[in-house]
Amino acid sequence: MTQERKAILTFNDGTPPIELPVLSGTLGPDVIDIRALSKHGFFTYDPGFQSTGSCRSSITYIDGDAGQLFYRGYPIEQLAEHSDFLEVCYLLLYGELPTGPQKFEFDSMVKQHTMVHDQMNRFFTGFRRDAHPMAIMVGVVGALSAFYHDSLDISNPHHREVSAFRLLAKVPTIAAMCHKYNVGEPFMYPQNRLDYVGNFLYMMFATPCGHYEPNPVLARALERIMILHADHEQNASTSTVRLAGSSGSNPFACIASGIACLWGPAHGGANEAVLAMLEEIGDESRIGQYIDRAKRKDDSFRLMGFGHRVYKNMDPRADIMRRTCHEVLDELGLHDDPLFKLALKLEKIALEDDYFIEKKLYPNVDFYSGIVLRAMGIPTNMFTVIFALSRTIGWVAQWHEMIGDPENKIGRPRQLYQGARQRDYVPLDKR
Secondary structure (H helix, E strand, O other): OOOOOEEEEOOOOOOOOEEEEEEOOOOOOOEEOOHHHHHHOOOOOOHHHOOOOOOOOOOEEEEOOOOEEEEOOEEHHHHHHHOOHHHHHHHHHHOOOOOHHHHHHHHHHHHHOOOOOOHHHHHHHHOOOOOOHHHHHHHHHHHHHHOOHHHOOOOOHHHHHHHHHHHHHHHHHHHHHHHHHHHOOOOOOOOOOOOHHHHHHHHHHOOOOOOOOOOHHHHHHHHHHHHHOOOOOOOHHHHHHHHHHHOOOOHHHHHHHHHHHHOOOOOOOHHHHHHHHHHHHOOHHHHHHHHHHHHOOOOOOOOOOEOOOOOOOOOOOHHHHHHHHHHHHHHHOOOOOHHHHHHHHHHHHHHHOHHHHHOOOOEOHHHHHHHHHHHOOOOHHHHHHHHHHHHHHHHHHHHHHHHOOOOOOOOOOOOOOOOOOOOOOOOHHHO
């Protein structure tokens, strides 16, 4: 019988040592189970939870040093090359790739839920026309619980599954409605003759005035973007969904909390920041001075879309997105577009520069995805909405896993208090 590994926490003030179990996963570093610390009057201090495992999960694994991303054990490169988005959704939600009949049934079930309640059309008129689409997304997705009361019992597996299908099916519809409301065009009802991504493009760009068929090259490009962004382990928005869900909140409220967190520029705004940077650089002749600025420690300027806080090597999603980017530019004949030429020139210089090579500041997925989305005609303020649409299945899968976890407890981080000690109240006239 294998002996259980222990970590022993010792003190230099005579406090008795504390034994803590060491747990191993199937991949990744071992973790020290610190739950017993509170019984001894201690807890850990870890701002940003950078060294804390908050849960057990079987969904996504990242090795930042090796540049690996697995969904349920499958490398992201294989899934992006061979799967469609709904097949990846099935995998994330149920843990296995579907058979043919399972895939057909799953796709059909999603199509049954693509429409939103008709009263939600009027819900949009409560927002200003120039409201940011993410502001509308937070409100409308959260409001789904006011329209779909029949699937809010999170202790009921069937209710959880129905909610998962509703979120997966309705978030694209809501995302497209946000765009249409923003630009003053009528909402377009979903067309269930189309596949998942083609249907979203139809709702985004079709009008009642004419016929619209999604371009298959652009649809496949968007599908890859969505697959690459479907889940990314315990990031800020996923952790937000889990924390909200730990209190027993309904799934629509939990996903709305994830959307709100994703809206933060430090999380979901990277590809938008890439385009803003390219527009600031403006011309190929200015690339050199911006490369020099990026190297200077006393300059706050950073080259957006290079390096990644998780991937210390190449982002495994970047090469897929780079090839997709060129496919889209070829399809649309945009290789001569000044902004795209600037991006490709910047990419070439950075990949050949010793400073960037030494620090492993390679282009990441966001460098290319922003270029692709812009080429497709998707406005910049919709970039994070596309991210939220892609990540919905990851949030749902993580929420579903958490609800079924027997170790699940309401999230309650501790703090290192540094405020005033106990003080006595002083009446107003004596202060």
